[in-house]
Amino acid sequence: MKIGIVCYPTYGGSGVVATELGHALSLKGHEIHFITYHQPVRLNTLQANIHFHEVTVPDYPLFQYQPYELALSSKLVQVVKQEQLELLHVHYAIPHAYAAYMAQKMLEDQGISIPFVTTLHGTDITLVGSHPFYKDAVAFSINNSNVVTSVSHSLKEDTQRLFHIKKDIQVIYNFIDADFYKSRQPPCEREMIVSREEKVITHISNFRPLKRVLDVIKAFALIAEKCPAKLLMVGDGTDKSKAQAYCKEQGIEDQVLFLGKSNEIDRILCFSDLFLLPSEKESFGLSALEAMIHKVPVISSNVGGLPEINKEGFSGHLLDVGDYQGMAARGLELLLDAEKHNKFKNNAFEQALQFDLKKIVNQYEAVYQKAILSKTY
Numbered sequence: 001m002k003i004g005i006v007c008y009p010t011y012g013g014s015g016v017v018a019t020e021l022g023h024a025l026s027l028k029g030h031e032i033h034f035i036t037y038h039q040p041v042r043l044n045t046l047q048a049n050i051h052f053h054e055v056t057v058p059d060y061p062l063f064q065y066q067p068y069e070l071a072l073s074s075k076l077v078q079v080v081k082q083e084q085l086e087l088l089h090v091h092y093a094i095p096h097a098y099a100a101y102m103a104q105k106m107l108e109d110q111g112i113s114i115p116f117v118t119t120l121h122g123t124d125i126t127l128v129g130s131h132p133f134y135k136d137a138v139a140f141s142i143n144n145s146n147v148v149t150s151v152s153h154s155l156k157e158d159t160q161r162l163f164h165i166k167k168d169i170q171v172i173y174n175f176i177d178a179d180f181y182k183s184r185q186p187p188c189e190r191e192m193i194v195s196r197e198e199k200v201i202t203h204i205s206n207f208r209p210l211k212r213v214l215d216v217i218k219a220f221a222l223i224a225e226k227c228p229a230k231l232l233m234v235g236d237g238t239d240k241s242k243a244q245a246y247c248k249e250q251g252i253e254d255q256v257l258f259l260g261k262s263n264e265i266d267r268i269l270c271f272s273d274l275f276l277l278p279s280e281k282e283s284f285g286l287s288a289l290e291a292m293i294h295k296v297p298v299i300s301s302n303v304g305g306l307p308e309i310n311k312e313g314f315s316g317h318l319l320d321v322g323d324y325q326g327m328a329a330r331g332l333e334l335l336l337d338a339e340k341h342n343k344f345k346n347n348a349f350e351q352a353l354q355f356d357l358k359k360i361v362n363q364y365e366a367v368y369q370k371a372i373l374s375k376t377y
Contacts, residue, residue: 014121086114093118172360173308178353201274202268204268217243234259280303292348297334
């Protein structure tokens, strides 16, 4: 198949998932064309069957805000015709599904039919879509997609609750490339970060308010009172300065390392002992899955898609949002009991294997074939 993929090219989970999916599809012989405003951060254009098409937005003085949706839909029309694409797979309802619909209609006027699959990732539903200003546009984009998928059952339920949805939504989980992690053993140089007796606790996010990074630090502070440890804070965002100020106020700035956006997630998780994710919203929780494939138990909030990934009492623990004391207590139970900790580490790895890329890519292939053959667009 010749498939066009539209995504955000940033470090966010949806962009990573779209890029890794494209790589996997290309290895199975499909021709993949990424169409976005910048080359995705994990995209390897030297790989066979992978192509990148940049969307440029002309700078017209007439517009106060340059119309990216218009530029994207026009570029989609151009690439579909030029490369004879058979299907578009867009990640996010707004603006990508909206642009795909406009491109589909423009192509229909030229006698060209092409279906598009929309994958909902979360922010397009829980934040953007729920705003009254965008609500009708999001519902329209979903209902006019040829196929709609969601990365968790929780997100599917949120979408159906927030919008009047007439389309069926198929759940296809986010994934992890198990073979990659099985065959790759990054150097676990713990001594670069901690002393032999210290434990490593890690948090990875975009540091937005809904990630509740202060709860991470509060839980860590309670753990550190009874167990020598350091906290690695990976990522960047609006709450980073607030978190740094809090660490200074509490006198624990030497125990908390802010590593910023990192391309060395594998190395960091390799020597991590515990992963904390106290989010108040999480449509899937890709960072938790990445921790689990590295045999890192997860202490997370019991919201969104997290209970579908992190199994209570098996791969980690689930607690109410804001219960950082409970997170600390559960974390200490693992960190101070070597036998129990080792069991949870192995369980986390086994649980992560349920989300292996090979299973997920087959599901997407079936969706693509159905969309192409349906001829309902």
